[in-house]
Amino acid sequence: MGNAPLAGVRIVEISAFVAVPLGTMTLAQLGAEIIRIDPVGGNIDFSRWPVTAAGDSIYWASLNKGKRSVTLDLKSAEGQAIATSLIASAGIVVTNLPALGWLSYDRLTAAREDLIMLSLTGAPDGSPAVDYTVNASSGFPAVTGRGGEPINHVLPAWDVIAGLYVALGIQSAERVRSRTGAGQHVTLALSDVMLATVGNLGYIAEVQANGRSRGPLGNSIYGAYGQDFETADGRRIMVVAISRRHWRALCSATGLTEKLAMIGPMLGVDLESEAGRFAARDAITAVLRPWFASRPADEILTVLASGKVLHGLYQTFEQLVRDDPRCSIDNPMFSTIRQPGLGDVLAPRIPLAFSVSPVPSAVPAPVLGADTDSVLGEIPEPRERVGLGH
Known part of the structure; x- marks a missing residue:
C-alpha cells in the first residue's frame, strides 16, 4: 500500500451504522490505515442484518473491509484514556457518537493540539436523525412511484452521500x-x-421559481424521454433518450422512425427537443410498447446495444450476482476475499483508478477486536494495559 494515494495516513474511527463506516472504508480503500474502536462485544451495528445462517453480520463485514479492529471498555476511565492516547497518536478521529465528555474536541485537543476531528450528527443542533427520517422530509418520497402515497426508496442515499x-x-x-x-x-x-x-439538484429553486414542484411519474424521466418496457419473456428494460442523438438511435434501432415521427405534428410538439419528447411521452410509449412486448429480452438487448441506445435491464440482486458479467472476478475492480464468518466472497475495491498511485485490492474486514494488542503496542508512549476488550 506504500504507493496508494493515502498511504501513511492513520485515522481512528468510533462509529456505527452506514455513513461513517462507509466514509472511513473509502479512505481505507485509498490506502489510509483505519483503526475502528468498538466497545467490548461490538457496537450497535455489529449484528445488523443481513446476517448469515450462523448470525454473522454481512452488513458489518461489508462496511469495514480493510480496517483494523480494537475493542475497549469505553465506559471506563481507563478505556477512555487508552482511546485518547490512540487518537492522539493517529492525529485524526471520525465519529458519529456525541462529541461529549472524553470524546469532545476540547478534551481530545488537550492530548494533541493539531488534531483533526470529524463529527457526524443527525441535525446541526445535535438532535438524532437517520437516513429514513431525513428521507421522509426530503420531498423525494412524494415524487417516487405513481402517486397516492409517499414511497421510500430502499437505497440509503443520504448515508451514502x-x-x-x-x-x-x-x-x-x-x-x-x-x-x-x-x-x-x-x-x-x-x-x-x-x-x-x-x-x-435544483428542487428548492424549482419551487421558488415556479411556485410548485413536479409530481410522481412512475418510471418516466422528468423533462426527457425514458420508460420501462416489458419483454415477451417477462423481463423489463429501461430505455432512455435524453439527447437528440439518443432519440434518433432509439427510433432507428426499433425501426419505428416513421411512426414515431407522426406523433410530433399530431400533438403539436417538437420531438427533436427534450421538452417535446417529455410532453409526448405517453404517445411515444404506446408506439414502442408492442415492439418490446413481441421480442425476448436477449434479442432486444442485442438490438439496442448495436444501435447505441441507452438502456438497462432490470434485474434482482440474485440476477446481478449470477448473470451480470460486470459483477465477477473478470472485472478488475473485484477480487475474491476470505471473509471471516462469510467464507469466500466477491468484494470491490474503490471504483477510482489512478494512473500513478494504484489503489489496493479489497481486504477483508477484521475479526472484532483482533488488532487490539498490536495496535495499542504501537502507541508511542507505553501505557498500562487496562480497559481492554479481552
Whole structure:
C-alpha cells in the first residue's frame, strides 16, 4: 500500500451504522490505515442484518473491509484514556457518537493540539436523525412511484452521500494541516447533506421559481424521454433518450422512425427537443410498447446495444450476482476475499483508478477486536494495559 494515494495516513474511527463506516472504508480503500474502536462485544451495528445462517453480520463485514479492529471498555476511565492516547497518536478521529465528555474536541485537543476531528450528527443542533427520517422530509418520497402515497426508496442515499462527504472532509482538513500545521473540528449533519443535495439538484429553486414542484411519474424521466418496457419473456428494460442523438438511435434501432415521427405534428410538439419528447411521452410509449412486448429480452438487448441506445435491464440482486458479467472476478475492480464468518466472497475495491498511485485490492474486514494488542503496542508512549476488550 506504500504507493496508494493515502498511504501513511492513520485515522481512528468510533462509529456505527452506514455513513461513517462507509466514509472511513473509502479512505481505507485509498490506502489510509483505519483503526475502528468498538466497545467490548461490538457496537450497535455489529449484528445488523443481513446476517448469515450462523448470525454473522454481512452488513458489518461489508462496511469495514480493510480496517483494523480494537475493542475497549469505553465506559471506563481507563478505556477512555487508552482511546485518547490512540487518537492522539493517529492525529485524526471520525465519529458519529456525541462529541461529549472524553470524546469532545476540547478534551481530545488537550492530548494533541493539531488534531483533526470529524463529527457526524443527525441535525446541526445535535438532535438524532437517520437516513429514513431525513428521507421522509426530503420531498423525494412524494415524487417516487405513481402517486397516492409517499414511497421510500430502499437505497440509503443520504448515508451514502454523507459517507463520501466524510471522506472528502477528512482529506480536506488533512491537506489544510499539511499546509498550515493547524488541526480543526469538522462537523457534518445528515439533514444538511439532504438539504444540500436537494438544493444542488435544483428542487428548492424549482419551487421558488415556479411556485410548485413536479409530481410522481412512475418510471418516466422528468423533462426527457425514458420508460420501462416489458419483454415477451417477462423481463423489463429501461430505455432512455435524453439527447437528440439518443432519440434518433432509439427510433432507428426499433425501426419505428416513421411512426414515431407522426406523433410530433399530431400533438403539436417538437420531438427533436427534450421538452417535446417529455410532453409526448405517453404517445411515444404506446408506439414502442408492442415492439418490446413481441421480442425476448436477449434479442432486444442485442438490438439496442448495436444501435447505441441507452438502456438497462432490470434485474434482482440474485440476477446481478449470477448473470451480470460486470459483477465477477473478470472485472478488475473485484477480487475474491476470505471473509471471516462469510467464507469466500466477491468484494470491490474503490471504483477510482489512478494512473500513478494504484489503489489496493479489497481486504477483508477484521475479526472484532483482533488488532487490539498490536495496535495499542504501537502507541508511542507505553501505557498500562487496562480497559481492554479481552
